[in-house]
Amino acid sequence: MKKQTKDNLITYGIVIGAFVLVQLLANTGHLSSHMKGLLVPVTYYAVIAVALNLCVGILGELSIGHCGFMCVGAFSSAFFSKVTQDSIPTGPRFLLAFIIGILVAAAFGFLIGIPVLRLKGDYLAIVTLAFGEIIKNVLAAFYVGVDSKGVHFSMKSASDLGLLDDGKVIINGAMGITGSPQNSNFTIGIVVLLISLFVVQNLINSRQGRAIMAIRDNSIAAEASGINVTKYKMMAFTISAAIAGASGVLFSHNISSVTASSQYFGYNVSILVLVYVVLGGIGNIRGSVIAATILYMLPEMLRFLNKYRMLIYSIVLIVMMIVNWSPKIIEWRKRTFGKISIGRRKETA
Amino acid sequence: MKKFNKFVSAVLTSVMVASMVAGCADATSTGGGSAEGAGSDGAKVFKIGAIGPLTGGAAAYGNAVVNGAEIAVEEINAAGGINGYQIEYKKEDDECDAQKSVNAYNTLKDWGMQFLVGSTTSACSIAVSENTKADNMFQLTPSGSAVECVQYDNAFRVCFSDPSQGLASAQYIAEHKLATKIGIIYDSSDVYSTGVYQTFVDEAGRQGLEIVSSEAFTQDNNTDFTVQLQKAKDAGADLLFLPFYYKDASLVLTQASTMDYHPTIFGVDGLDGILTVENFDTSLAEGVMLLTPFAADATDDLTVNFVKKYQEKYGEVPNQFAADAYDAVYVIKAAIEKAGATPDQSVSDLCEALKGAMTQIEVAGLTSAKMTWDASGEPNKEPKAVVIKDGAYVSAD
Numbered sequence: 001m002k003k004q005t006k007d008n009l010i011t012y013g014i015v016i017g018a019f020v021l022v023q024l025l026a027n028t029g030h031l032s033s034h035m036k037g038l039l040v041p042v043t044y045y046a047v048i049a050v051a052l053n054l055c056v057g058i059l060g061e062l063s064i065g066h067c068g069f070m071c072v073g074a075f076s077s078a079f080f081s082k083v084t085q086d087s088i089p090t091g092p093r094f095l096l097a098f099i100i101g102i103l104v105a106a107a108f109g110f111l112i113g114i115p116v117l118r119l120k121g122d123y124l125a126i127v128t129l130a131f132g133e134i135i136k137n138v139l140a141a142f143y144v145g146v147d148s149k150g151v152h153f154s155m156k157s158a159s160d161l162g163l164l165d166d167g168k169v170i171i172n173g174a175m176g177i178t179g180s181p182q183n184s185n186f187t188i189g190i191v192v193l194l195i196s197l198f199v200v201q202n203l204i205n206s207r208q209g210r211a212i213m214a215i216r217d218n219s220i221a222a223e224a225s226g227i228n229v230t231k232y233k234m235m236a237f238t239i240s241a242a243i244a245g246a247s248g249v250l251f252s253h254n255i256s257s258v259t260a261s262s263q264y265f266g267y268n269v270s271i272l273v274l275v276y277v278v279l280g281g282i283g284n285i286r287g288s289v290i291a292a293t294i295l296y297m298l299p300e301m302l303r304f305l306n307k308y309r310m311l312i313y314s315i316v317l318i319v320m321m322i323v324n325w326s327p328k329i330i331e332w333r334k335r336t337f338g339k340i341s342i343g344r345r346k347e348t349a
Numbered sequence: 350m351k352k353f354n355k356f357v358s359a360v361l362t363s364v365m366v367a368s369m370v371a372g373c374a375d376a377t378s379t380g381g382g383s384a385e386g387a388g389s390d391g392a393k394v395f396k397i398g399a400i401g402p403l404t405g406g407a408a409a410y411g412n413a414v415v416n417g418a419e420i421a422v423e424e425i426n427a428a429g430g431i432n433g434y435q436i437e438y439k440k441e442d443d444e445c446d447a448q449k450s451v452n453a454y455n456t457l458k459d460w461g462m463q464f465l466v467g468s469t470t471s472a473c474s475i476a477v478s479e480n481t482k483a484d485n486m487f488q489l490t491p492s493g494s495a496v497e498c499v500q501y502d503n504a505f506r507v508c509f510s511d512p513s514q515g516l517a518s519a520q521y522i523a524e525h526k527l528a529t530k531i532g533i534i535y536d537s538s539d540v541y542s543t544g545v546y547q548t549f550v551d552e553a554g555r556q557g558l559e560i561v562s563s564e565a566f567t568q569d570n571n572t573d574f575t576v577q578l579q580k581a582k583d584a585g586a587d588l589l590f591l592p593f594y595y596k597d598a599s600l601v602l603t604q605a606s607t608m609d610y611h612p613t614i615f616g617v618d619g620l621d622g623i624l625t626v627e628n629f630d631t632s633l634a635e636g637v638m639l640l641t642p643f644a645a646d647a648t649d650d651l652t653v654n655f656v657k658k659y660q661e662k663y664g665e666v667p668n669q670f671a672a673d674a675y676d677a678v679y680v681i682k683a684a685i686e687k688a689g690a691t692p693d694q695s696v697s698d699l700c701e702a703l704k705g706a707m708t709q710i711e712v713a714g715l716t717s718a719k720m721t722w723d724a725s726g727e728p729n730k731e732p733k734a735v736v737i738k739d740g741a742y743v744s745a746d
Contacts, residue, residue, distance in 0.1 A: 037455040041448055137567070140538055157547055175540045178475055178497050255447050256479045257472055257497070261538060262568070263446045300452055303441065310404050 008201045011286040012194060018293075019190045036186075038300055043189025044250040045296050047196050049276040049288040051243035054200050056274070057283030058209070059236040060216030061117070062125040064270045065132025069105045069241040071265035073248025075139055075171070077101030078180040078258050082170055083146055085181055094183045098192075098249050105245020106238050108135070113237040117230065129267055139260035144171040176259030177252070184254040192250060193289070196243045200285055203239065212236045279321060394437045395430075395692050397422065397681065398457035399674065400477065401469030402445035410670045414469045414491055415440040416663050417671030420655065421678035431682045434692050443468060447476035454480055463692070463699055464489070466677045469670065471495035471511075471540045478504045485697040487704070489681060491673035495540050499726030503700050505707055507673045507680065507716065509642065510727060511544025514617045515592070516552050517732045518545070518640055522588065523556035527613055527638075530561045532586030534577045534601060536593045537565035545592035545617055561586050566597075574601045578608055588613040595623040602633045618642060622668045624740060631740050640732045642716035643672035644742040652715055669716065676714035683710045 022039065025031045048070055055063045077097040084093055112131050119127055143154040147167025154160040158169050171177055203209045211232045214222040223229050252258045262268065276295055280287030298316060302309035323329055399418045401411025422438040430436060439460055441453035450473035454465070465481060465488045468474040474493030481488040482501040490498055490506045494514070499506050509517070522528060531553065536542035546563070553560055561584035564577035578601065581589060589605070589612045591598050598620050605611070616623075616639040624631050645656050645666050655675060659667040681703070687710050688702035707722045714720060717730035734745040 032455070032459040034452065034455040034459050037452055041452075133569075137569070140567070157543075157550065159547060159551055174536075174538050174543050175472075175495065179500075182479060255451065255476050257447060257475045259447075259472055259540070261472075263444070264448075300456075303453075303456055307403060307442075309442075 004205050007286075008197075008205075011197055011201065011289070014286065015190060015194055015197065015289065019186075022186065034300070038297060039186040040184050040189050040250065040254045042293050042296050043186065043193050044184075044247040044254070045273065045276065046289045046292040047189075047193050047247035047250065048244050048273050049280065049292040050193070050196050050200055050285055051240045051247065052273050053277045053280070053283065053285055053288045054203070054236060054243070055240040056277055057281075057285075058200075058204055058216065059212055059233065059240070061233070061237070062121070062274075063128040063237075063240075064125050064267060064274060065128035065130070065135075066240070066244050066273060067265040067267070067270040068128075068132030068135035069109055069244035070248035070251065071132075071136055071139060071260055072108050073101035073105040073245025074252035074258050074265075075177065075248075075260065076104035076245075077249040078177045078252035079144070079170055081183070081253065082177060082180045090181070090183060093181075094188075094253065097183075097253065098246060101249035101252075102242045102245045105248065106242035109238040109241020109244075110234065112241075113234050117233045117237060129270070132265070132267060132270055136260045136262070136265045139171075140174050140176075142171050143169065143173050145169040174259065174261070176257060176261075178257040180252060180256060180258065182253060182256055184250045189250055192246055196246060197285065197289070199239065199243065203236075204285075208232060208235060275317070279317075279324060281324075393692065394435050395685065396437045396439070396461050396463045397678065398454075398460065398462035398465050398467070399438070399440045400443050400450055400453045400457070400465070400467030400473070401440070402473075403440070403442040405444045407445040407470060409668075410492065411442070411445070411469045413668055413670035414467070414674040416659065417491070417667060417674035418466050418678050420658050420662065420671075421675045424658075425678065425682055431685050432689070432691070436678075443473050445470055445473065447473050450474075450477050451480055458484065458486075462486070463696055464681050464703075466491060466674060466681070468493060471498055471544075474498040474504075475500075485700045487681075487696075487700040489677050491677040492670050495544055502704060502724060502726070505680075505722055505726040505728075507677045507714075507720075507728060508669075509618065509730075509732060511541060512548040513727070514640060514732070515545040515548030515550075518590065518592075518615065518617060519549050519552035519556050519558065521640065521732075521734055522590075522615060523553075523558055527615065528558075528586075528588030530559050530584070530586050531588050531590055532561055532581030532584060532612065533563040533590045533592070534574065534581070535563070535565055535591075536567065536571070536597065538567035538569070539593065541619065542593040549590060549592065571597050572600065574604050575608065578605050578610060581612070582608065582610045586612055588615055591616045591620065594619040595621065595626060599623055599626040599629040599634075602637070603629070606633050614638065616640070618669055624737070625666055625668075634737045635739075637737045638734060638745055639737075640734050641669060641742075642730065642733065643669040644733075644735055646741050651713075655715055672715040676712070676716050676720070679714055680707075680710070680712050680720070683712050 048066060052066045055061055077100055080100045081093060081097045116124060116127050141155050143158050143161055145152045145161040145163045145167050147164040149164060152161040152163060158172050211227045214227060215229055215232055219229055276292040277288050280291030299309060299313045302312055305312055399415045401414040402408055403411045419438060422436050425431060426435050439457060441456055443450035443453045450468045454477045465486060467490060468477050469492050471493045474490045475497045478488060478498060478501055481503055485503060488504040492508045493506060494508050494511045496510055496512060535546040550560060562581045564580055591601060591614060598616060614637040618641045620639040621641040623634050656667060659671060684703045684706040687706035690699050690702045708724055712720045720728050720730045722728055735742040736745045
């Protein structure tokens with residue numbers, strides 16, 4: 001078996017192992033409702049961390065607006081689900097919601113990629129930040145309603161929609177979408193996570209993946225070797241946006257009210273996801289999943305500390321970062337624990 | 350050797366993850382066990398939980414709610430509890446984030462909560478109501494004012510709903526002929542503000558009020574209001590309707606005064622607290638009218654007592670959020686007494702009992718001398734219009 005294949009199988013194994021363990025605990029009644037409530041958010045943050053790692057670690061472009069794609073995926077799918085809530089049965093509707101969320105996010109990724117990917121480094125990071133904010137703010141200004149005559153749209157207020165009596169307001173400006181069905185569960189979350197891991201890991205090991213990493217390492221050399229830089233950059237960015245969209249679908253179907261506000265889709269959240277990626281190891285897909293799980297659980301597990309928990313959380317974050325990545329500490333760890341290292345950095349290049 | 354190392358590291362990683370999940374599960378499962386214990390052997394206490402943003406930008410509101418509720422709980426316990434049973438009280442932080450609010454709710458559920466006072470903010474309250482509905486737990490939000498907060502029959506609220514505030518404001522302005530040309534500034538990124546704004550505009554149309562300018566801002570650009578103010582001034586608005594929170598409003602007033610623009614200012618309950626803003630020249634707030642259920646300097650015994658206790662304990666003047674939460678705990682007390690409920694009943698039975706009792710009780714609290722509820726969950730109480738005169742609230746009528 002090839003080294004790479006084995007590595008990938010280990011990643012799937014960890015995810016499936018965690019899933020089986022949690023299911024066992026849940027079925028034997030050992031899982032509190034607090035933990036159960038955390039499971040789905042963990043999966044969607046792990047999914048978006050994988051998406052961002054594709055962009056940051058494999059493509060080598062720093063994006064700090066990825067929650068914008070999550071936002072688009074969340075809104076488009078919740079819109080679809082709310083409109084068709086009564087007309088399509090749950091199973092196929094949720095599947096269609098996923099397809100819609102992913103396609104819309106991918107389309108936005110593609111459109112935004114066109115101007116953004118001409119830039120490099122810091123400039124690109126700043127523009128992605130701006131786009132993330134634009135998506136969020138534009139969505140917060142939309143009023144969309146549906147009645148028997150079709151879809152009504154306004155950017156002023158819900159009363160300007162001029163809905164008939166049978167109509168209902170779907171997106172209500174800053175109030176977002178409320179009352180969309182809650183279909184996400186842990187099993188679906190894990191399936192989505194596995195699919196996105198499968199897509200990303202196979203992409204990395206493919207011809208396209210090698211081209212993308214060649215661009216990351218030296219775009220001039222890659223271009224000189226006949227690699228179509230724009231095409232492969234767009235490919236990685238669009239796939240990354242699509243996966244972020246899938247995490248948005250999980251998000252909006254886990255919670256009944258979606259608002260395009262900063263605490264869910266702002267740059268703070270994008271940076272939080274970036275923290276998952278950096279802490280898990282840039283380019284290390286498995287690390288992203290583990291880091292997202294630990295870092296999302298941590299503040300919730302510290303609830304007993306009351307108002308000190310955010311302080312403790314920050315300190316733990318700093319300590320983890322040092323323990324994982326400081327060369328001195330890594331050296332010390334190697335001396336002390338032999339050759340076993342926990343935060344092993346996988347060289348993907 | 351390399352393969353072996355890889356294997357070892359993989360095993361260790363999975364053990365680490367597994368132990369983490371297992372560790373969490375263990376810790377919380379014991380918590381769950383003790384909660385069950387309290388439910389069965391402890392026909393001793395009622396458990397009330399409160400949720401609000403205790404950290405972050407909206408912390409002022411969440412802290413007011415949990416503090417207000419805490420004072421009420423202490424008072425009731427000191428006076429012998431409800432039907433002779435003491436109350437146990439626990440608060441959880443939601444950071445003004447709907448997902449975290451659901452997490453906080455689940456934490457409280459594991460603790461054994463029987464009644465929920467929360468969530469503090471509308472979006473969180475809506476998200477949590479999906480879960481309380483599923484568990485059939487009695488939910489009374491002190492300050493979740495969006496319509497959907499009480500869409501389920503197990504959810505009630507203490508504050509006015511957004512539409513009722515917009516409606517009442519427009520009717521009040523029309524009835525008292527305060528102005529003919531109205532300018533509005535509202536926060537388009539805020540559910541509360543847009544909710545009030547929409548019904549105000551609708552009702553103003555019916556009341557024959559002319560809205561000459563309506564300008565929006567968001568929480569990302571809430572420091573400079575000169576553009577919005579200039580538009581209102583140019584349009585000749587003689588009354589400015591400000592349906593948002595007092596911190597932003599203090600800036601609006603300051604900037605209006607530097608522009609030499611002095612319209613009548615009319616606000617809703619979010620404006621309550623404007624006199625407490627630091628470095629704000631309160632003389633600018635002279636003549637500001639607002640609809641509020643609570644004024645900290647009212648002279649009735651209940652308010653005086655509450656404000657005194659709150660100041661002693663937390664060192665600040667309580668706002669309407671604290672008052673709503675204080676009332677919420679007393680409302681739960683009244684409903685339990687009416688239903689004759691006991692702590693050994695299941696959460697669902699308690700909810701059913703209280704649902705019925707809520708429509709029959711009549712409570713006198715800080716925010717109204719007489720509050721009643723109907724099955725929709727909306728409170729019936731009169732909004733009070735006050736005007737600020739010499740740095741204090743005076744009844745406007």
